[in-house]
Amino acid sequence: MNGGLPLLRRELNACLLSPTAYLVAALFLLVAGAGFWVAVASLAAQPDGSVGLVELSAWMFLLTIAAAAPLLTMRLFAEEYRSGTFETLMTAPVRPAAVVFAKYAAALLWYLAMLAPTLLWGPILSAVAALPPPTDPAAIAGAYVGAILIGAWCLALGLFASAVMRSQVAAGLLAVALIAGWLFAGWVPFLWPLRHGDRLGTWLSPVVHLADWSRGIFDSRAAVVYLVNTTLALFATDRVLEWRRWR
Amino acid sequence: MVSDPSIILEADHLTRRFGRVTAVDDVSFQIRRGEIVGMLGPNGAGKTTTLRMIAGFLCPTAGDARIAGRSVTDDPLGARRRLGYLPEHAALYPDMRAGEYLRFRAALKGVPRARIAARVDEAAELCGVRPVLRRLIGELSKGYRQRVALADALVHEPELLVLDEPTLGLDPNQIRQARDLIRSLAERHTVLISSHILPEIEMTCHRVLILHRGRLLAEGPVPELAAQIHRRRRIMMQVRAPRDELLREVTRLAGGGNVVVEPLPEDWMEVRIEARAGDDPRPELAALAARRGWPLRELRREELSLEQVFLALTGADPRGVAR
Numbered sequence: 124m125n126g127g128l129p130l131l132r133r134e135l136n137a138c139l140l141s142p143t144a145y146l147v148a149a150l151f152l153l154v155a156g157a158g159f160w161v162a163v164a165s166l167a168a169q170p171d172g173s174v175g176l177v178e179l180s181a182w183m184f185l186l187t188i189a190a191a192a193p194l195l196t197m198r199l200f201a202e203e204y205r206s207g208t209f210e211t212l213m214t215a216p217v218r219p220a221a222v223v224f225a226k227y228a229a230a231l232l233w234y235l236a237m238l239a240p241t242l243l244w245g246p247i248l249s250a251v252a253a254l255p256p257p258t259d260p261a262a263i264a265g266a267y268v269g270a271i272l273i274g275a276w277c278l279a280l281g282l283f284a285s286a287v288m289r290s291q292v293a294a295g296l297l298a299v300a301l302i303a304g305w306l307f308a309g310w311v312p313f314l315w316p317l318r319h320g321d322r323l324g325t326w327l328s329p330v331v332h333l334a335d336w337s338r339g340i341f342d343s344r345a346a347v348v349y350l351v352n353t354t355l356a357l358f359a360t361d362r363v364l365e366w367r368r369w370r
Numbered sequence: 371m372v373s374d375p376s377i378i379l380e381a382d383h384l385t386r387r388f389g390r391v392t393a394v395d396d397v398s399f400q401i402r403r404g405e406i407v408g409m410l411g412p413n414g415a416g417k418t419t420t421l422r423m424i425a426g427f428l429c430p431t432a433g434d435a436r437i438a439g440r441s442v443t444d445d446p447l448g449a450r451r452r453l454g455y456l457p458e459h460a461a462l463y464p465d466m467r468a469g470e471y472l473r474f475r476a477a478l479k480g481v482p483r484a485r486i487a488a489r490v491d492e493a494a495e496l497c498g499v500r501p502v503l504r505r506l507i508g509e510l511s512k513g514y515r516q517r518v519a520l521a522d523a524l525v526h527e528p529e530l531l532v533l534d535e536p537t538l539g540l541d542p543n544q545i546r547q548a549r550d551l552i553r554s555l556a557e558r559h560t561v562l563i564s565s566h567i568l569p570e571i572e573m574t575c576h577r578v579l580i581l582h583r584g585r586l587l588a589e590g591p592v593p594e595l596a597a598q599i600h601r602r603r604r605i606m607m608q609v610r611a612p613r614d615e616l617l618r619e620v621t622r623l624a625g626g627g628n629v630v631v632e633p634l635p636e637d638w639m640e641v642r643i644e645a646r647a648g649d650d651p652r653p654e655l656a657a658l659a660a661r662r663g664w665p666l667r668e669l670r671r672e673e674l675s676l677e678q679v680f681l682a683l684t685g686a687d688p689r690g691v692a693r
């Protein structure tokens with residue numbers, strides 16, 4: 124895409140220079156990484172037990188990403204609006220889609236870089252706590268694919284919020300609200316008994332998805348839902364930029 | 371539509387509304403290759419909005435603009451590739467180094483990789499930012515930041531340069547440097563430059579567009595505008611001299627312009643001359659006072675305000691014209 128590569132390079136550089144990004148990464152590694160691997164390790168030890176533990180870890184991970192995604196994305200557009208660089212950016216011969224792609228890709232790459240060190244948790248855990256290293260490759264792969272899909276979706280929501288709001292704080296709050304709304308949507312069918320409430324809940328609930336994936340049960344329909352939602356959020360972000368020319 | 375290749379910019383009934391406010395109202399004009407055109411108007415006249423539509427930052431509510439024949443609405447990328455745009459209060463990324471920023475912008479604007487270094491070097495040389503290329507933009511003075519922004523506008527060798535109030539917020543010394551810089555650009559580029567200060571435009575441009583309350587009020591060559599304005603321009607002198615003799619001498623120097631002499635306290639006289647087009651008898655007036663040994667305490671040309679310029683140009687009350 125026209126200008127996509129220089130934009131991506133600039134966004135990555137900006138990310139590498141941002142103290143917030145490192146702080147978020149450190150906190151993320153502390154909280155989510157630990158919880159995540161406790162779940163994987165305990166599952167590997169007792170594949171059929173510890174159902175509650177997996178759900179709990181899934182919740183912990185989701186809350187961590189719910190806090191991390193807005194922090195990583197709120198700056199992306201709001202800062203360009205505030206400083207006025209948005210005008211220089213949008214009058215370069217690049218499509219808004221290229222700008223959206225670059226900012227999103229940079230955030231996603233940072234997120235993947237944040238996630239990568241958790242791969243070491245297994246050996247460390249087994250060395251320190253004498254837990255057996257997780258052995259079920261399907262469960263491990265499932266957990267990571269789930270974390271990536273859900274992270275990608277939360278980052279897309281955060282980017283969208285940043286494009287909508289003129290201030291970083293407002294963008295962060297909107298992102299938290301959107302992510303929280305999505306987390307709790309998964310509860311509605313359980314709280315509100317419908318005929319097929321359970322099945323609907325299973326469809327909507329990220330906790331169920333993440334827990335299933337961490338058990339090595341890979342539901343590709345849920346994966347497709349995340350991919351589609353992410354694409355839609357990015358498309359909506361592109362529309363917001365286009366709308367700003369008309370406003 | 372087949373367009374004339376010598377026309378680099380064509381604004382075609384450009385109109386922009388913000389809610390109920392019409393910021394730009396049916397503005398049409400053309401700019402030919404090689405011209406330096408000034409867009410003059412008081413604050414709120416719609417200059418920035420017009421230029422933002424040309425640069426593709428805002429979409430026109432109605433009308434269109436074409437850069438080298440490419441419509442900003444139908445072929446926005448093609449139009450923007452041919453344009454170098456310096457926004458009002460141009461902002462840069464403070465966390466980047468000036469050279470890094472210019473290389474980034476060159477790549478973004480499609481300068482081939484092999485040419486980037488040479489182009490950045492050339493633009494930096496032209497704008498006098500070579501010495502600061504390795505410095506962080508956030509640490510540069512306002513004057514240097516403005517020049518880096520200008521180098522950015524130039525870096526992809528655009529066919530048209532659009533500069534929105536490039537001297538705004540600079541100190542007088544920086545303004546002088548910026549003006550010299552813009553004049554040197556004029557040798558190789560086609561430039562559209564906006565300002566709310568008449569002398570700014572007068573000193574740099576060939577032709578002027580006058581915008582007022584969103585409308586194009588007048589347009590014409592700068593010498594013509596200058597002549598019209600200078601015709602109404604007044605010279606004021608305060609001198610201690612015998613009234614009749616003073617009137618006789620000054621009338622001779624004024625070359626047919628209207629002369630009024632009024633006595634002030636303590637034998638001082640105030641002389642007001644409506645100088646004719648292009649005429650400036652100030653050096654002769656000063657020489658006269660010196661020759662005759664008349665004490666001279668003031669000699670100046672009264673500058674017209676923008677509102678007065680509108681009066682001079684249209685012969686009408688500018689407030690009436692806009693309605």
Ligand SMILES: Nc1ncnc2c1ncn2[C@@H]1O[C@H](COP(=O)(O)OP(=O)(O)O)[C@@H](O)[C@H]1O
Nearest residue numbers: 388391393411412413414415416417418419420
């Ligand atoms: N984004 C905007 N939203 C609402 N009104 C605007 C906006 N931008 C400009 N205007 C209005 O349009 C008019 C022209 O403004 P502008 O183009 O900035 O004038 P100038 O650059 O000549 O000072 C002003 O009345 C201004 O308040």
Ligand SMILES: [Mg+2]
Nearest residue numbers: 417418458535
């Ligand atoms: Mg303006």
